[in-house]
Amino acid sequence: MEQNRKITIQDIAEKAKVSKSTVSRVLTSTARVADDKRAAVLKAMDELNYRPNIFARGLASGQSLTIGVLTQNFGSPFFDAILRGILQGLNGSSYSAIFTDGRWQAEMEEEALRTLLGRQVDGVIVVGGFSPGATLARVGEQAPIIVVGRRIAELADRCIWVDNYQAAYDVTRYLLDAGHRRIAHIAGTLSHEDAVARRDGYMRALQDAGIAVNRALIVEGDFRSHSGLMAVEMLFTRGEPFSAIFAANDQMAVGARLALHRRGIRVPQDVALVGFDNQVDSAYMVPPLTTVNQPAVEMGEAAARAMLQLLKHQPVQLPVFRTELVIRESVVRLQ
Amino acid sequence: MEQNRKITIQDIAEKAKVSKSTVSRVLTSTARVADDKRAAVLKAMDELNYRPNIFARGLASGQSLTIGVLTQNFGSPFFDAILRGILQGLNGSSYSAIFTDGRWQAEMEEEALRTLLGRQVDGVIVVGGFSPGATLARVGEQAPIIVVGRRIAELADRCIWVDNYQAAYDVTRYLLDAGHRRIAHIAGTLSHEDAVARRDGYMRALQDAGIAVNRALIVEGDFRSHSGLMAVEMLFTRGEPFSAIFAANDQMAVGARLALHRRGIRVPQDVALVGFDNQVDSAYMVPPLTTVNQPAVEMGEAAARAMLQLLKHQPVQLPVFRTELVIRESVVRLQ
DNA sequence: CTGTTAGCGCATTCAT
DNA sequence: ATGAATGCGCTAACAG
Numbered sequence: 001m002e003q004n005r006k007i008t009i010q011d012i013a014e015k016a017k018v019s020k021s022t023v024s025r026v027l028t029s030t031a032r033v034a035d036d037k038r039a040a041v042l043k044a045m046d047e048l049n050y051r052p053n054i055f056a057r058g059l060a061s062g063q064s065l066t067i068g069v070l071t072q073n074f075g076s077p078f079f080d081a082i083l084r085g086i087l088q089g090l091n092g093s094s095y096s097a098i099f100t101d102g103r104w105q106a107e108m109e110e111e112a113l114r115t116l117l118g119r120q121v122d123g124v125i126v127v128g129g130f131s132p133g134a135t136l137a138r139v140g141e142q143a144p145i146i147v148v149g150r151r152i153a154e155l156a157d158r159c160i161w162v163d164n165y166q167a168a169y170d171v172t173r174y175l176l177d178a179g180h181r182r183i184a185h186i187a188g189t190l191s192h193e194d195a196v197a198r199r200d201g202y203m204r205a206l207q208d209a210g211i212a213v214n215r216a217l218i219v220e221g222d223f224r225s226h227s228g229l230m231a232v233e234m235l236f237t238r239g240e241p242f243s244a245i246f247a248a249n250d251q252m253a254v255g256a257r258l259a260l261h262r263r264g265i266r267v268p269q270d271v272a273l274v275g276f277d278n279q280v281d282s283a284y285m286v287p288p289l290t291t292v293n294q295p296a297v298e299m300g301e302a303a304a305r306a307m308l309q310l311l312k313h314q315p316v317q318l319p320v321f322r323t324e325l326v327i328r329e330s331v332v333r334l335q
Numbered sequence: 336m337e338q339n340r341k342i343t344i345q346d347i348a349e350k351a352k353v354s355k356s357t358v359s360r361v362l363t364s365t366a367r368v369a370d371d372k373r374a375a376v377l378k379a380m381d382e383l384n385y386r387p388n389i390f391a392r393g394l395a396s397g398q399s400l401t402i403g404v405l406t407q408n409f410g411s412p413f414f415d416a417i418l419r420g421i422l423q424g425l426n427g428s429s430y431s432a433i434f435t436d437g438r439w440q441a442e443m444e445e446e447a448l449r450t451l452l453g454r455q456v457d458g459v460i461v462v463g464g465f466s467p468g469a470t471l472a473r474v475g476e477q478a479p480i481i482v483v484g485r486r487i488a489e490l491a492d493r494c495i496w497v498d499n500y501q502a503a504y505d506v507t508r509y510l511l512d513a514g515h516r517r518i519a520h521i522a523g524t525l526s527h528e529d530a531v532a533r534r535d536g537y538m539r540a541l542q543d544a545g546i547a548v549n550r551a552l553i554v555e556g557d558f559r560s561h562s563g564l565m566a567v568e569m570l571f572t573r574g575e576p577f578s579a580i581f582a583a584n585d586q587m588a589v590g591a592r593l594a595l596h597r598r599g600i601r602v603p604q605d606v607a608l609v610g611f612d613n614q615v616d617s618a619y620m621v622p623p624l625t626t627v628n629q630p631a632v633e634m635g636e637a638a639a640r641a642m643l644q645l646l647k648h649q650p651v652q653l654p655v656f657r658t659e660l661v662i663r664e665s666v667v668r669l670q
Numbered sequence: 671c672t673g674t675t676a677g678c679g680c681a682t683t684c685a686t
Numbered sequence: 687a688t689g690a691a692t693g694c695g696c697t698a699a700c701a702g
Contacts (some may be wrong), residue, residue, distance in 0.1 A: 006678095006679090008678095008679055008680085009679065009680060010679080010680095018688080018689085019688065019689045019690075020679090020680080020681095020689085020690095021681085021682085021688065021689060021690080022687085022688060022689080023680095024680065024681055024682080025681095025687090025688085027680085027681090028680095028681070028682095030681085030682085031687080031688090032687065033687070033688085034687065034688085037687085037688085051452070051453050052453075052679085052680075053394070053455065053678085053679050053680070054390075054453065054454050054455055055389075055390045055391075055393035055394040055399070055455060055678080055679075055680090056390075056394050056678070056679030056680040056681090056694090057679075057680055057681075058390035058393075058680090058694090059388070059390040059391050059394050059678090059679080059680075059681090059693095059694045059695065059696085060679075060680045060681040060682075060693080060694055061680080061681055061682090061694090062681095062694080064390070066433075077412075080415060084436070087435075087436050096433065096435070096450060096454060097433075097434070098401075098431065098432075098433045098434075099432070099433075099434055100422075100431070101419070101422050115431060117386070118386045118387070118389065119389050119431060120388065120389055120390060225615065225616055225618075225619045226619075228619075229619065251616065254616050254619045254620075255619050257619070257621060258619045258620070258621055258623070261621045261622070280560065281560055281586065281589055281616070283560075284560045284561075284563075284564065284589045284590050284592070284593045285589075285593070286592060286593055286596045286620075286621050287596070288593070341694095341695085343694095343695055343696085344695065344696060344697095345695080345696095353672080353673085354672065354673045354674075355673090355674095355695090355696080355697095356672070356673060356674080356697085356698085357671090357672060357673080358696095359696065359697060359698085360671095360672085360697095362696085362697090363696095363697075365697085365698085366671080366672090367671065368671075368672085369671065369672085372671090372672085387695085387696075388694085388695050388696070390694080390695075390696090391678090391694070391695030391696040391697085392695075392696055392697075393678090393696090394677095394678045394679065394680090394694090394695080394696075394697090395677080395678055395695075395696040395697040395698075396678085396696080396697055396698085397678075397697095
């Protein structure tokens with residue numbers, strides 16, 4: 001099967017008539033090497049199609065050149081965008097990423113973190129999740145860590161996130177400005193801090209506008225489409241009238257849209273609809289969805305770059321990311 | 336920073352009063368160990384919170400316990416489902432996955448494959464992509480390989496795929512049975528074999544029904560939503576009437592849906608619409624989309640399991656995956 | 671069943 | 687600037 005024996009640093013040393021050390025030096029460029037020798041080494045490496053053994057290197061150097069990414073739910077467009085950004089940010093560096101999926105379950109996340117650390121990753125990027133801050137802080141003692149999509153008190157200077165509270169406030173404000181007074185909210189899983197922040201921003205905006213928060217207009221979903229559909233059903237069951245719905249993410253907005261359609265309710269003429277996350281296909285909904293854009297790719301890229309900095313023991317300055325209200329056609333001014 | 340020195344097999348050997356070898360044996364369970372010693376070792380490992388160094392292990396054993404996954408486009412729901420399946424299939428095994436993204440570009444794929452191999456992965460799973468079969472076959476000589484989502488002649492017994500041609504044939508047949516005669520097709524990128532197979536299945540079904548293929552009713556898209564929208568525009572520009580559209584994937588169907596909506600054309604009353612892939616939110620479109628289900632998660636899982644078999648040098652028997660027409664509300668019988 | 675001995679391929683002192 | 691020597695932590699023969 002593997003006819004050609006693994007060629008090692010030794011082989012190329014012989015071929016280039018130098019010592020292993022010299023070869024190692026041109027490999028790591030940790031010390032100067034005479035130009036002619038370096039050339040000979042390079043030539044030999046090329047001719048023999050040499051590939052350093054990453055394990056030997058890792059064992060000897062203590063570095064894995066791998067950064068571990070703990071994510072949740074590969075399927076989510078939002079998280080995918082972040083992952084894409086991370087890959088992009090790592091591009092060109094000598095680091096690779098290895099992913100594990102926490103599936104939004106704290107125990108699984110711990111397990112995933114464990115395997116990552118067990119794989120001697122040089123750093124960890126945590127994307128979202130439920131793990132308590134203390135757990136992550138502990139991880140942070142073992143390896144450089146960057147958290148994206150969450151704000152963790154214990155790791156304040158290592159988090160990349162957006163202000164969900166403010167964004168939700170702005171959405172609600174926008175709906176109010178359009179003349180809506182009875183605005184329903186489909187919240188995300190409320191054990192998740194983002195969901196809470198979005199709901200709170202919504203409530204606060206209402207209060208600031210002098211409108212009492214009506215609990216009957218708030219339904220908790222789970223960030224998935226189906227829960228958006230169910231939430232609208234729930235709203236009708238409760239019988240509280242509403243002229244607008246603010247869903248805590250686009251997926252739930254999609255579900256809500258279908259529920260409205262089933263009841264013959266038109267969007268935006270009868271009910272306005274706003275989502276959150278600006279996932280790609282939201283622009284292609286019928287009608288195109290007004291939503292909040294989170295610069296997911298950029299956040300992922302920033303996370304990767306920050307990690308690279310940390311690994312070089314350089315100080316990191318995390319950029320600030322802003323959300324943006326993307327106005328499309330699912331909201332219309334109330335007469 | 337790292338106050339506590341790395342604890343090694345040696346430490347736990349001393350603590351358990353056995354030799355390193357014995358510890359190694361309980362670790363790898365390659366040989367029987369007396370129950371009491373095993374217990375002592377386990378206890379010591381637990382108390383010292385021991386984590387084997389994966390590099391040392393890899394170096395000594397020649398195994399990386401890592402399988403490399405080459406994928407395209409993290410953002411696609413279909414590919415994500417496959418990845419999720421792979422992760423799922425690896426779950427419980429001692430293998431981890433490491434992902435790289437080929438971004439649908441042959442050169443990038445080659446590069447990605449190279450880094451994967453450079454990382455000494457024990458096996459490679461290729462998801463989709465453009466790499467020529469010969470390239471993949473070459474990779475297959477260096478490490479076990481499984482290909483999912485493509486059928487490659489050189490690697491016939493290593494591919495997991497579905498019969499796109501037949502599925503497309505069935506879709507078209509379904510539309511014909513519903514009374515449609517002027518059926519448009521929005522193809523995917525035709526440099527991609529799946530796109531070709533789907534188009535060909537469509538054409539064949541028409542021919543078998545005695546209907547001449549009308550080139551003006553076929554538009555090439557690129558699998559993305561926007562191209563679906565553009566395709567419909569193109570169709571109208573061409574002026575060929577049609578009563579149904581078969582898009583080569585759901586994303587393009589979404590785009591097509593919006594284009595129709597913009598022109599005030601109702602689905603399914605005025606035009607029937609069918610997609611392909613059954614991505615999650617298709618069930619929540621307005622109206623819910625009739626589409627072809629590809630068991631993506633199952634395919635990914637099967638790929639992982641097959642890989643595990645290969646790594647154990649056991650013969651693999653790849654399961655056959657069938658597509659299924661998922662009938663929802665975007666098609667109505669023509670009067 | 672268990673301990674002893676040799677490396678795995680490379681980075682990194684230490685000499686020179 | 688370069689070679690020789692040492693060891694990273696573990697697995698895998700080899701004895702016993």
